[in-house]
Amino acid sequence: MKLTRLLTNKLTSFWFISLAAVAFIFLLTALISFAQLTSTFQQQKVTELEAMLVHHFDHDGTSAVLDTWLPPILSAYKVTHLVLKDGKKTLYEYSSGKERSGFVYYEKSLNHHDGLSLSMKLPQPFKMYSFSWYALSVFIVGIGFIAFFVRSGYLWLSTQLQGIEDLAIRSKLILNNEYEQALAEKGHGKPRMINRALTHMLLELDDAQKQRARFDQFIRSNTFLDPETGIGNRLFLKNRLDALSNDRGMMAPGVLFLLEMEDLDLLLQEIGEEQIDEILLQTINDISQILDSQANSIFSRRSYNQFAIVVPQISLKDVEKLAGKLLKVCLNHKLPDGISSADFYHIGAAYFKVGETKEQLLEEAERALRAAQFQGNSGWFMYDKGAVDEEFAKGSVRWRSFLEYALVNRRLVIFSQPVIDSDREIHHMEISSRIRDNQDNLIRATLYIPMAIKCGLTPQFERQVIEAVLFDLLANLNDTTTKYSVNLSLDTLLSRAFIRWLKTTLLEYRHLTPRLIFEINEDIVVHHIEQLAPKLDMIRKMGASLCVDRVGQQVVSTQYIKECHFDFIKLHRSIVRQIHLRQENQLFVRSLIGGLYRTGVQVFAEGVESFEEWQTLKILGVSAGQGSIFSDPVEED
Template sequence: MELTRLLTIRLSRFWLLSLMLTLAVGIVFAAMAYSQLTYRFQQHNIAAIEQAFSRHVLRQDMDDANLWLPDLLKATDTLQARVWNGQELVYEYTSAEQAELPRVIDIQLPQQPNLRVQLLMPQPLWRYLPNRYEVGVLLLGLLCFVVITRRGYLWYREQLVGLESIGERCHLILKGRFEQARGRYSNGHPRFINRAISLLLDELVEAKKDRARFDTFIRSNTFLDHETHIGNRLFFDSRLDALSSHSGMMSHGVLMLLEFDELDQLHSELGDHGIKEYLTLNVEHMRRLLQSQANSVFARRSYSQFAILVTQISLAEAEQLASRLVKLCASLAPPDSKANQSLCHLGCAYFKLGDEQQQLIEEAEMALRAAQMQGNNNWFMYDKGAVDEEFARGSVRWRTFLEMALTDKRFVAFAQPVIDVDGIVQQREIFTRAREPNGNLVRATLFLPMAIKCGLIAPIEQLIVEKVIQQLLVASHGDEQFSVNLSFETLMNNDFFRWLKRIMLEHRDLMPRLSVEVDEAFACRELAALSPRLQSIKMMGARIAVDHVGQELVSTQYIVEAGFNIVKLHRSLVKQIHLRPENQLYIRSLLGSLPLAEISVVAEGVELLEEWQTLKILGVGAAQGALFSEPVAVE
């Protein structure tokens, strides 16, 4: 807005300069007119003297000139007069007044060529200067002019300040910063324009809220089960696809299929309303039970079957979870029902890195049938021998491993580029892997959940952030940008955040090249706690990004409220998107609810050219994934 303010100042100065120039021109013309008036008045006096001499010369009464000439000369302000007849001085008059640089006037009488009159008269302008009264009136008029001009200037400046405020608001609107423009209301003139803009911005905010609710409704109807308000089969399949690649599952965990075998009988006993309340009650209790599992997916696969997918969970924890789920569902059975003893069964299939997705589903279905064959309310785990021992040991080994890795700084940074539609690298996202003593690398999906449980996540991520800022940003050429992922536990750690602010202040010039990513699951649920810390990061110059967007069925309003600069779509939305119209509808609705002028949208996990082409058609501006490059070590 410096240009608008500069134009306002220049316009005000031009107005004042024009007014002063007009005054100066008026004063010059007035002085010239006054000078001409005094000159003509003196010329009129000279003409009167010449006429008097002509009359007396014709009557031959120059001998008595002392009788009539002094009064005439005094009346015409003559300082000195001399009458020459040839070379003879016949008359001389001298006034008592004196003047500097008097004016000499020679009069030649045509009746008497030998007779010549010489007059000394004061300069007309200085002779007729204004007196004190006239000067006072002139100064009073000039003072009135200055006061009126001052008041006019203040009024004019006030009007321009109002226009400047309107210009700032319009500039913000053109840049898409509607909330800032809405908060810039002023009482400047013209006020009706300000009120009109404010009214339109208020209606725009309401329209955007309605649009956000509508987009949420669209996305919810795409992936939401209307009866239980959890994910449907499409939602579950997309999340399962996101956890797998061409080489199999990308993490370890457990898949559970929970079947309510006597749901039809319960429906006949309870009716439509009763069965809906029963399912809602079971879903709510199961969701509470799964809240302790940060990486869980809960969805309804069919009328009577529910699917639960939990990653980064040990075998012992999976068995405990399965037992608690079956006991929970059995305890919620209607007391008078005949199907209480064989109401629900649970089949579990534990998977590890590289397992096939279709095989996993088949194993879970086989485990469910085995649980149903056992009768009563029961659960069954398929093929326990397929589980690696390290997943069944618990957290003691992990704590020892992570503490030793921290001491020896055996955490390796990997970078994956983010490519825009022009093929240019926008930034590089940093991933972390831990190096074992034998040289093998452990993925973050394996050790991060255990690091959170052991309370070691903050020092691990601090080590990575320090490496990115002090090594990668300093050593990188040009304007290369990097992004790092920070967990909710790390950001809420006071010691870590104080250290983060200190190191960001020390390298303030590098912060525009750094982005901090947080997971959507925490960004939408813990926005009130996260927002102050995210804003502090933005104030330091860094950008903030929200990761895994679309994994949660929530409104996108939190993205605008938190002021995120980058939105990263979850890989479950991206995988096979060219074959999934429901995912395309979801992304199109998501993009429509975001101010794309301020927010960059990035797709994660792009593996096929068809996926990237479809994303570009939908309006996604950048992507990362195996199609462009796998993560590369940056040691």
Template sequence: MKLTKILTTKLTSFWLLSLTAVGAIFFIGALVSFVQLTYKFQQQKVTQLETMLVQHYQPDSHWDLHAWLPPILIAYNANSFKLTQGDDIVFEYYSPTPQNNPTIYKHIIDPKADTAMELKLPQPYLLHQLGWYELLIMLVSLVAIGLFVRYGLRWFTHELDGVEQIAQRSKLVLDGKHAEALSAAGNGRPRLINRAMTKLLEQLQDAQKERGRFDQFIRSKTFLDPSTRIGNRIFFENRLEALTHHNCMIAHGAVMLINFDDLDLLQQQEGDEVINEQLNDLVQAISTLLQPYEDVVFARYDFNQFAIVVPQASLAEADTLANKLLKLGISQLKNQSDTQDNYVHLGAAFYKAGDMQEQVLEEVDMALKAAQLQRTNNWFMYDKGAVDKEIAKGSVRWRSFLENTLVNRRFVAITENVIDSDGHACHKEVFSRAIDNQGNEIRATLFIPMANKCGLMPQIERQLIETVLFELMAHNKDSFSINLSYDSLTSRAFIRWLRTTLMEQRHLASRLIFEVSEDIVVKHQQDLMENLNLLRKIGARLCVDHVGLQVVGTHYIQECHFDLVKLHRSIIHQIHLKSENQLFIRSLIGGLYRAEVQVFAEGVSRFEDWQTLKILGVSAAQGDYFNQ
């Protein structure tokens, strides 16, 4: 754009200079013509005087010259006149007010008589004075020329401004800002190119939306149940893997399995439409019941089974929820057969951090069988009686612990390298740990849910960012990615502090990457747009992580101008064996190819997974495989 501006300025200057040169040439030409014309007129007068002398001069009578010649010389404004015959002066005249630098004319009138004349006349152009009429004509002409030049300059500038608008739109297109280029249609010239660009951008926008809908279609066909539109078994397994690390549960919670006996027979009796309508009502009621719980997984595990995972739930909360779910199942899915008192069963298993995933699934299956053996609509909780000490902490104790940790600045940062396909470190992701009074580390998966409930996430993330800016970045040149929660992104005080800090440390802003969970962005996109754009304008990059957990379209990635996309570990786990996950990644990368958005992966633990990801087009990854 700077080059285009320079070129248009030079073109305008050249136009003005050319116009000025043409005007100057015309003016000089007119002046020369005027001077030449006056000399020609004066030459004609001299010739006429010479003719009169030849016709009326009588050598014997000098009186005749004194009678008629002086008035003519006075009329000519002559400085002097001398008529000689040989060495004798026949007639001589001198003006009482001679002028400087006269024009001298010497002519031989009669060669036989050796008669010659010498006439001195003033410069001819000095004898012509411009009157008011000529001055008025010149003034009108100059005004007309000025108006035409002004109009021409405005027209020329306007036309070139249209070219600059086309250049501006072209730069926006090259920068990937297609929405801004489409909204900046303006009056670009040539208009045919401007209209063509607008049409192509509209078609591109429609194509991007269609691609996002296609991606969502692929994900829905892969991970959603077609009847109830909730997650299917693959979705449930992926989400359950997201709650594990090395196949062990990260934190405590409860898994529930609701079974509807003889659902297939009931469907044959009542018809597909009736049963599907009842199932949809049941799904909607259960979804409403699960809204107060965070990160709940709700999926159709089998044709007649629904699975629910409630992370961070206590035993009391799990018992209460199981009772409500059983009542909902009985009331929503009506059974008029003889088995109406024995067709809904719920099995639940309470797990703690460190339990194996397969073990938890076996326990919930055993709990479901125990509920079915009671031969009545009932539920059964499989509980080993072992509850983590961390779980026993109530909300009050957690708040006291977190506030004390904040005051003593015992939130520490640990980093993990993100490695590209060439084996080089792209940046480091920052994770937080809390140090208790005994010096033990508390996992983020334990204190973050409690910090969210207590509203302390902005303070914790502020302390973490300060650690990164003033300790980690001060000792090396690496880039760092930091996770931001919804509470922090919507906190005015936190955003005001972050903006002031990044403006003061502007040279460090370009080395920061702020990560936001896909679930947060999808649910609160309009609320987060302003603050996300603020961080991007300051110079930081944006990343959306946990991509793949939700079955949503990908249009939000370009609307929010994310620079990086990070796939969740549940999509990555054993990717070389899961064709449906590979299809999702291919579709995602294909849709983001033109947007210049890099796709990363987290939780890579095997060589086969990393090789498959590189083949699919993933740019970089992190996980245990790179930390070994």
């Protein structure tokens, strides 16, 4: 851009100087011509005077009568001084009495009169003539017209070249992959045909990107969604359960519900497909509304008449309330005449603890479902497994007191886990946290964060995490290059007090801000994009990077990645788990990376646990990975 502007400035300056030079030469030529003409005219007057004197002496021969006719002529010719001599004898002398500062001296011998010589002084030729007001007015008007046309031409040329600069600005934005800004920067580019062509191409590119996002969503939908109901299918449920577990079993407590509609396939033959679809749609909509309040819940279809619901990080007491709500909305549905809801809906629940296997979980849920069916009426059943996690069974009041105590006494412990790129170098460190209780035990985040959300204390905890990163990790003079990523929740991003504090802090520590990466859950971004867009834009303008994690957890369009200008995306562990054995997951990753081509967005993967997974991810184009294969979270000193 600087080069383009420099060239246009040079061109306009050259054009302006050229016209000014032409005007100057024109005026100089006119001045020289004027001086030359006045000098020639004066020469003619001297010659005429000489001829008159020669004629006088040829006919009279004396100088006695010169006083009668010569002075008026000399006055008319503006002669200052004249001397007529015969040898050394002065025959006639004339003086006007008006001395001028500048004069021209002429000395001549009269033709055919030996000894007679004439000498005279005249003013400078151009001083003999003065401009009249009329001539001066014509001159000034001429100069004005020249200046006007030169200025008009300069402005016209500058306008034309400004159009070229507008085209250069759009071209630079396109080369920097800033297509949206280039499309908005229509300007007044000239030639207009090129400007319109750029606009047309950008519109086509924008439409192609949207089509690519829709195609990507189509691939994900056909891979992980049930085509009839639009919720997750059996493969989707398997991936999500794999993501909630590892080799040592489930990583967090929760519940699995299996909801089955009795003899729905036989009912299809009696009442028809249209009424069955209406029953399914009503049931799914009501259940989805209930699950909206349950973070990270999973809703999928296992078979034609069986649905699975997984809710992680929920207490046993809340499981009973949730089961009652699910059964209540099902029983409130209006069924076709002749069909009773008294023995139509059955729910089996299996509460799982940390360390239990997913196979054991599914088996227990199926047994509970059969027990609910054996009871004969619509209802739900869950085997009594005894006491669950003692920490999780704490009451809300005790939890709030404990969390407030942890905040005041700064009992938060920071852990970091490296994100390794394909060259085995650390791209950044992801920060997680735990709480140390009075017995010096560490309470994991999966346990205390849900309770912090219930108590409305999430912004305070995440603020302490950011302060620890800024004041302890980034302030380390021995390490000035490592980047750190911090997770932000929905409650935190919607907190005005937190956003004000974050803006002030990032502004104060702007020299450290480029080493910060803020991660946001994909589900949060997709469902609250209008509310979060200004906050995310503020963070990005402050110099920090943005990352969206848990990508692939939900089946949504990836258009939000470009709209919010994320720098990184992190694949959910359900996509990464055993990806070398799952062609559908590989297809999703290929489609995702292809849709982000030329955007500069890097794709990472979390939950990498085996060499085969990492090799497959690198082949697919994933830039970096995070997981137990590289390192487990390590406590920061």
